[in-house]
Amino acid sequence: MKDDVVLRVVAKLLVPFILLFALYVQFHGDFGPGGGFQAGVIIAAAVIFYAIIFGLPTARSVVPDWLVEAMVAAGVLLYLGVGLAGILLGGNYLDYFVLGATPVAGQHRGIFWVEAGVGITVSGVMLKIFYMFAARARDK
Amino acid sequence: MMLFTVAVLARSRNLFAVVVLSSVYSFLMATVLVALDAVDVAMTEAAVGAGVSTVLLLGALHLCRTEEAKHAQAPWLPLAMAVVTGGVLVYGTYGLPAFSDPQAPIHQHVAARYLKDGPRETGVPNIVTAVLASYRGYDTLGETIVVFTAGIGVVALLRRRRQRSEGDR
Structure with a gap:
């Protein structure tokens, strides 16, 4: 689909x-x-869409394999780290109240980082699975 | 509409049509979830069920034939199992409280406290996020680890096979 002008322009816009x-x-x-x-x-x-339109090698140069694999692990580590930060600051594991100046601010900060961890891991895993499948198709 | 989609899904032998129809089914399911006021779940269903999994299935389809193989035996036993299980589940719904009944047990346990104190304790207006990331932080941590494990499982399986096929050549 690399040669279709309409698809390329729409993809670049979207x-x-x-x-x-x-x-x-x-x-x-x-x-x-x-x-x-x-x-x-x-x-x-979004990245899979990009890969479908512009081809897997292009997508792999934009979002390289090492980054995707690092994301898979980094998200879980970030989540675990938030829990450990709670312990280090004198609370329980995954206790957000101690993370900020006030309990509500701490909750905000804890939820923010935990959600960031979930997002990083999920997008990393989805991309990794897609890359594996797409690469197999290309090998044949 | 969902019933029609499922009927065509079950009848169809062309796997490409099956993949596209299951994507349609996911979108219909997302609409149902929006109607049930579960917007977070609806979003997930539309993105994962209709979006990413369709692409993954198409990718898998690229690797194998697009016609479903003929069954070795008539599928009467699986059909009977499915009908019996479905019947038991429908029978079970008669024991559930009525839809959106405020006296239902699930609304009496911790949900009331989450709804009352959640916004004050966490400062997060979206109760779903507050429960998911804060009150049920351990569960979400477990979910994330499940996703992580699934990911590295796929990587381990597919990568080893590729190396073996390269070794064969």
Whole structure:
């Protein structure tokens, strides 16, 4: 599909907005529907869309394999780290109240980082699975 | 509409049509979830069920034939199992409280406290997010680890196979 002008232009126009929407879903999850999981899937969908239109090698040069694999692990580590930060600051594991100046601020901070961890892991895993499948198709 | 989609899904032998129809089914399911006021779940269903999993299934379809293989035996036993299970589940719904009944047990336990104190304790207006990330932080941590494990499982399986096929050549 690389040679279709309409598809290329539409994809180029859409991908930034999809990514922006994913960030909105990620960071606005406190107030509206959404959160880390949904945002992670939308980010992955944007990259998959890009890969379908411009080809897997192009997408792999934009979002390289090492980054995707690092994301898979980094999200879980971030989540675990938030829990450990609660212990280090004198609370229980995954206790957000101690993370900020006031309990509510601490909750905000804790939820923010936890959701970020979920989003990073989910988008990393989705992308990794897609890359594995697509690469197999190409090998044959 | 969902019933029609499922009927065509079950009848169809062309796997490409099956993948597209299951995507349609996911979108219909997302609409139902919006009607049930579960916007967060609806979003997930539309993004994962209709979006990413369709792409993954199409990718898998690219690797194998697009016609469903003929069954080795008549599918009467699985059909009977499915009908019996479905019947038991429908029978079970008669024991549930009425839809959106405020006296239902699930609304009497901790949900009332989450709704009353959640916004004050966490400062987060979206109760779903507050429950998911704060009150039920351990569960969400477990979910994230499940996703992580699924991801590395797929990586481990597919990567090993590719190396083996390269070794064969």
